[in-house]
Amino acid sequence: MEPEVLHCSEHTVEVVSDSGEGAQKCGQIFGSVSAKMGNGVWTVEIIPAEIQPPARNAAGASGNRIRIGTQTVTNWGDRANVVVAFNEQVLLARHRLEALAEDAVIFLEDMWEKHEDEKVRAEWQAGLEELSRARYRIIRVPMEEICLTVVDDARKGKNMFALGLLCAVYTRDMAKVKAQIVHQFRSKSDEVRERNIQLVELGVRWAEEHLPFRIQVPPTESDRPMVVMNGNEAVGMGAMAAGMDYMAMYPITPATSVSHYLAEAFHKAGGVVHQAEDEIAAVGCAIGASFAGKVAFTVTSGPGLALKTEFIGLATMTETPLVVVDVQRGGPSTGLPTKVEQADLLAALFGQPGDAPKVIIAPATIEECFHSMITARRIAEAFRCVVMVLTDANLATGVQPFPRPKLDPRWQARQPDQGPVPKDTRPYEWDARSGLSRRFIPGQPEGMFVATGLSHDEASRVSYVAATNALGLKMRSRKMAVLSETLKPPEVRGDRSGDLLVVGWGSTKGAIEEAVDRARAKGLKVSSTHLTFLAPMQPGLKEIFSRFKKVMTVEINHSDELNDPFVTKENRRLSQLCWLLRAHTLVDVDCWSRCFGEPLRPDHIFGGIERMFTKGGQR
Amino acid sequence: MQSDDRVSRTLKELAGPISAFRSALASAVEDVRGILSTWRSAQSDSGEQRRAELGSFAAGRIDAERFATLLAVEEEVDAATVARLETIFDLLSDLADQKESVVRVKVATGGVLRDAVAGALARIGRAFGAARVVGLSRARRYEASLHQRFVNEYPYFLWSSSERQIAPPLVVEVAGQDVRAEALAEFLDGRQKIVLVVSGKCPPAPLARLASPGVYVVQAAEPVELAGFTAYQGPGIAALVPESAALFTHVPRAEARSWDRLKIARLPQEDAVIRLEGMSAAWQRECLRLLQELAAAPPAAAAGPSAPDRPASAQVDRLAAWLLKRTDLQGL
Structure with a gap:
C-alpha cells in the first residue's frame, strides 16, 4: 500500500x-x-x-x-x-x-x-x-x-x-x-x-x-549558488574574505570552532591561528600584530571577554585597530558554556575602566556573521578603534543556507599606509574636528614612536597633564560621533506607527519577526525593528519610538518581573538593550526577556507581545 | 644543437610543479587585475569604492557617501601608482602567456651553463619581483631608485625563502662538454629543480659533486626515471646523460649516511674517460671516484653505535647529576 x-x-x-x-x-x-x-x-x-x-x-x-x-x-x-x-x-x-x-x-x-x-x-x-x-x-x-x-x-x-x-x-x-x-x-x-x-x-x-x-516539505530551487555553514564557520570565512590573516585566541566554548575552521583554512590559504597561553595573551598578540600592520582579530566568549578587558582598553588608548568577536553564552562567570544568552552587551560597551569608546555590531543571521567581519575590519582601520562583533551560541552552532558570497577584492583593497611619514607628523595628530589621525606602522620611515597605555599627547609622549588626557578622551570619543554621522536609521518592519514597537538585536531577529507577523495577523498593531549597531547607536531612534504607544525590547538576558517580590517599577532591573535605549532616547522603553539557555521561540515572544496589550501587562 | 624529444618528455614528467607555478602566476595576474580595477574605480567614484570596501553588511546601515567625505583624510592612489601596476599587469600576463617556454633554457655550444641558468631564473624571478613591487606600492613604500630593477630582472640571490619554495623547475638543454654542473650549487635551494638534458659526449659523473645531504641528485637515461625527483619536496638536480656516463640516484633521507642515500645503477670504466673541452680526464675520473666513495658503506657502518657515543652519554649523566645537586633534588 x-x-x-x-x-x-x-x-x-x-x-x-x-x-x-x-x-x-x-x-x-x-x-x-x-x-x-x-x-x-x-x-x-x-x-x-x-x-x-x-x-x-x-x-x-x-x-x-x-x-x-x-x-x-x-x-x-x-x-x-x-x-x-x-x-x-x-x-x-x-x-x-x-x-x-x-x-x-x-x-x-x-x-x-x-x-x-x-x-x-x-x-x-x-x-x-x-x-x-x-x-x-x-x-x-x-x-x-x-x-x-x-x-x-x-x-x-x-x-x-x-x-x-x-x-x-x-x-x-x-x-x-x-x-x-x-x-x-x-x-x-x-x-x-x-x-x-x-x-x-x-x-x-x-x-x-x-x-x-x-x-x-518541498524545496525551492534557488537561482543563486548557496552555501551551508554555521555561524562560527561564517565568522572564520568572513575574516578571511576581509583579509584578516592573523587570529589569536584561547579555546573557549562556544567560540573555539572559529579557530578550528581557520586552522584548516589558513593551512591551505596562508595565515596564522595563534593559540596563546591564555585569553589575555591572545588579545595582546592580536593587538601587537595589528600594531605591526597585520589585519588581526581575536575571538572569545563571556569569561574570556572579562579577561581581555584591560587589553581592549590598551587597544583603545593606543588607537590600534582591533576586531574582537564575542560569541555570547550564559553567564555570569563560567555560567552556561554551551547555552545561548545575549548578556554581554553592557560588558562589551562599558567593560573597561575609564572611558573606552568602541564600536559594537551584532549580526542577526549566519549570513551576517560572514559579512559583518568585512565591515568590522574596515571600520576598525578607518577609525583606529576596537570593533566588537557580538554573536552568540545560537548563531555559532546553528546551520543555515545562504547565497554564496561573491568575493570582492575591494574588501581587502586598503592596506596599511607604510609610505614615509611627512616630517614632524605626530602619531596621534588628531584632526581637531573628527579626532581621526594617520596610523603609523613600525618600520615606516620617520614613523617611529613609543606606544603607551598611559595618558599621552599627540606625539605619544607620556603626559600626566590633565588637559592632555582630556584632549585624548575627547578625540577618541569624537570618532564615535563621526561614525554615528554616517549611520542610517534602522528600518521598521510593519506599519511605521502603531501600538507597539518590538526592538531586538542579534540572533533573535527571525523569531521576533515571526512573532510580530503572527500578532499582526491577529490584528494587533505591532511592528518591529532590529538594531545592528549598538555603539554608536543608529540615529533616529527617538523619532521612530515616538510613533508608537509602547516600545519593548525582546532579548535573551535577564530582567526582573514586575510581579516578583520586592520588585518595583523603580528598582526593577531591565534587560540590557532596554537600559541603553532608555538612556539614549529618554523614552520609557519596556522589556520582555528570557534566558532559559535556549533560543527564543516565536510563540513565547508572541505571548510577551499579547501581554503588553492586556491590562496586567508590565507597564 | 638540435632539440630532442627528451625535452618534451621531461616537461611532461615535470607537469605538476610547472602547472603549480603557472597557476600561482595566473592567480597573481587576477590579483593585480582586481587591485587595478579597485584603484581605477576609486579614482572615479570614491563613494562606490567605500560602499564596496564596507561590504554588504553595511548596505542600508552606513551612508557610504558620507563615510567617504568624512574619511577623505585617507590618501587615495595616485595616477603614477596605477600606471606602475598596469606595467606589472602586462609583465605578469606576458610571463603567463609564455606557457612552458618560460621554464626552458638552451645553452649555446661553448656557452656558460651557470650564466644561462642564472639568466633564466632572473627572468622567471620577475614574477616575484613584480609581486614585491605590488606589495610595496599598496603599502606606499615603493621607491623607483630601489625597486624598479625588480621588474627588469630579479636574480636568484634576491629570492626569498618562500619564493624559492614555489620556483618552477628549469629544463636546460646543454652540450656534454659544457656541463659544469658544480657551478649550479647556488641555485639548489627551496624546491628549485633543474634538469639538464645533455647531448653529445659528457663527463661520466657531472653531478657527483652536488650530492649533498638535502639535495635530490639523479643521473638517468630517460625522463620517465624522474618521478621520484619530481615528487621530492626539496631542491634537486637531474641530468639525462648519454650511455658513456654513470647512472645513479641520490635520495635525501633524514638520518641517512651518503651510502644509504646513493644508489649507483651503472658505472663506466675509468680508463674509458677521455678529455673534453676544458675538462681533463683526471678531473672527470676524480668525480667518478668521489661518486664511488660516497656510495660505498665502510665496514664499520653495520657494527652498531660507535664508541664515542658512550662518553657522550656519560657526559649527559654528569650534567644531570650536577643539575640535581644544584636544585637540591638528589635522591628523589
Whole structure:
C-alpha cells in the first residue's frame, strides 16, 4: 500500500540521545542535506552543559533541532513535530521543556522495556506513563537490535540508522545523503564510511517496511549558488574574505570552532591561528600584530571577554585597530558554556575602566556573521578603534543556507599606509574636528614612536597633564560621533506607527519577526525593528519610538518581573538593550526577556507581545 | 644543437610543479587585475569604492557617501601608482602567456651553463619581483631608485625563502662538454629543480659533486626515471646523460649516511674517460671516484653505535647529576 503523504510548508525535527551517541551528527547531516536540496533550514544544537554527563539522564540530553521549510527559515520555531529519541529520559527532558508539539510523532528506541536492570525497566514504565498524558504518537523502534546486525556497539550506529529513518520519512535525496556522509567522515577509513552508509540504508528500509506515512516539505530551487555553514564557520570565512590573516585566541566554548575552521583554512590559504597561553595573551598578540600592520582579530566568549578587558582598553588608548568577536553564552562567570544568552552587551560597551569608546555590531543571521567581519575590519582601520562583533551560541552552532558570497577584492583593497611619514607628523595628530589621525606602522620611515597605555599627547609622549588626557578622551570619543554621522536609521518592519514597537538585536531577529507577523495577523498593531549597531547607536531612534504607544525590547538576558517580590517599577532591573535605549532616547522603553539557555521561540515572544496589550501587562 | 624529444618528455614528467607555478602566476595576474580595477574605480567614484570596501553588511546601515567625505583624510592612489601596476599587469600576463617556454633554457655550444641558468631564473624571478613591487606600492613604500630593477630582472640571490619554495623547475638543454654542473650549487635551494638534458659526449659523473645531504641528485637515461625527483619536496638536480656516463640516484633521507642515500645503477670504466673541452680526464675520473666513495658503506657502518657515543652519554649523566645537586633534588 502506498504511504500517506503529508504536505507541509515547514516542519521541525529533533534527534536526541545521550551525549556521545551521535545525535548531533545525525541532525547536522540531515540539516545539510535538506539545505543542499533547496529547503530553508535552521538548526540548533541541543548541548548538555557537561562534557560527558551520565547516560539516560534528562539533563544530559544531546542532539539537534532542525527546522526545514519550503522558504527561508529564520529561527528554530516553536515545537518539534517529529522526534527521534534514543531513550525515554532524554525524550522526557524535551517533553518537560515543552519542546514537542502536542501531536508530535516520536520514534523511540524500545530496548529499555526489556532491559536487564530492573531500575531501567521501572524508569521506562514511569517515563512512558508520563508521556502518555500528552497526545504524542509514539512509534517504538528496535534500533539497538537492528544496528547490532552491522556494528558491535550500537551506540556507534544508531545515529546513522536514525538518519536513514528520517531521510525516508522526509524523502531526502539519498545520493546527497551518501555524499554528505562521505564528506562528514572524510578523515575516517573507507570501511567506516561504508558501514555508516549501510546503517543509513537499514534505517531507510525499516521506515519503508513499517511506516505508512511520509512528510513532504518541498524545496525551492534557488537561482543563486548557496552555501551551508554555521555561524562560527561564517565568522572564520568572513575574516578571511576581509583579509584578516592573523587570529589569536584561547579555546573557549562556544567560540573555539572559529579557530578550528581557520586552522584548516589558513593551512591551505596562508595565515596564522595563534593559540596563546591564555585569553589575555591572545588579545595582546592580536593587538601587537595589528600594531605591526597585520589585519588581526581575536575571538572569545563571556569569561574570556572579562579577561581581555584591560587589553581592549590598551587597544583603545593606543588607537590600534582591533576586531574582537564575542560569541555570547550564559553567564555570569563560567555560567552556561554551551547555552545561548545575549548578556554581554553592557560588558562589551562599558567593560573597561575609564572611558573606552568602541564600536559594537551584532549580526542577526549566519549570513551576517560572514559579512559583518568585512565591515568590522574596515571600520576598525578607518577609525583606529576596537570593533566588537557580538554573536552568540545560537548563531555559532546553528546551520543555515545562504547565497554564496561573491568575493570582492575591494574588501581587502586598503592596506596599511607604510609610505614615509611627512616630517614632524605626530602619531596621534588628531584632526581637531573628527579626532581621526594617520596610523603609523613600525618600520615606516620617520614613523617611529613609543606606544603607551598611559595618558599621552599627540606625539605619544607620556603626559600626566590633565588637559592632555582630556584632549585624548575627547578625540577618541569624537570618532564615535563621526561614525554615528554616517549611520542610517534602522528600518521598521510593519506599519511605521502603531501600538507597539518590538526592538531586538542579534540572533533573535527571525523569531521576533515571526512573532510580530503572527500578532499582526491577529490584528494587533505591532511592528518591529532590529538594531545592528549598538555603539554608536543608529540615529533616529527617538523619532521612530515616538510613533508608537509602547516600545519593548525582546532579548535573551535577564530582567526582573514586575510581579516578583520586592520588585518595583523603580528598582526593577531591565534587560540590557532596554537600559541603553532608555538612556539614549529618554523614552520609557519596556522589556520582555528570557534566558532559559535556549533560543527564543516565536510563540513565547508572541505571548510577551499579547501581554503588553492586556491590562496586567508590565507597564 | 638540435632539440630532442627528451625535452618534451621531461616537461611532461615535470607537469605538476610547472602547472603549480603557472597557476600561482595566473592567480597573481587576477590579483593585480582586481587591485587595478579597485584603484581605477576609486579614482572615479570614491563613494562606490567605500560602499564596496564596507561590504554588504553595511548596505542600508552606513551612508557610504558620507563615510567617504568624512574619511577623505585617507590618501587615495595616485595616477603614477596605477600606471606602475598596469606595467606589472602586462609583465605578469606576458610571463603567463609564455606557457612552458618560460621554464626552458638552451645553452649555446661553448656557452656558460651557470650564466644561462642564472639568466633564466632572473627572468622567471620577475614574477616575484613584480609581486614585491605590488606589495610595496599598496603599502606606499615603493621607491623607483630601489625597486624598479625588480621588474627588469630579479636574480636568484634576491629570492626569498618562500619564493624559492614555489620556483618552477628549469629544463636546460646543454652540450656534454659544457656541463659544469658544480657551478649550479647556488641555485639548489627551496624546491628549485633543474634538469639538464645533455647531448653529445659528457663527463661520466657531472653531478657527483652536488650530492649533498638535502639535495635530490639523479643521473638517468630517460625522463620517465624522474618521478621520484619530481615528487621530492626539496631542491634537486637531474641530468639525462648519454650511455658513456654513470647512472645513479641520490635520495635525501633524514638520518641517512651518503651510502644509504646513493644508489649507483651503472658505472663506466675509468680508463674509458677521455678529455673534453676544458675538462681533463683526471678531473672527470676524480668525480667518478668521489661518486664511488660516497656510495660505498665502510665496514664499520653495520657494527652498531660507535664508541664515542658512550662518553657522550656519560657526559649527559654528569650534567644531570650536577643539575640535581644544584636544585637540591638528589635522591628523589
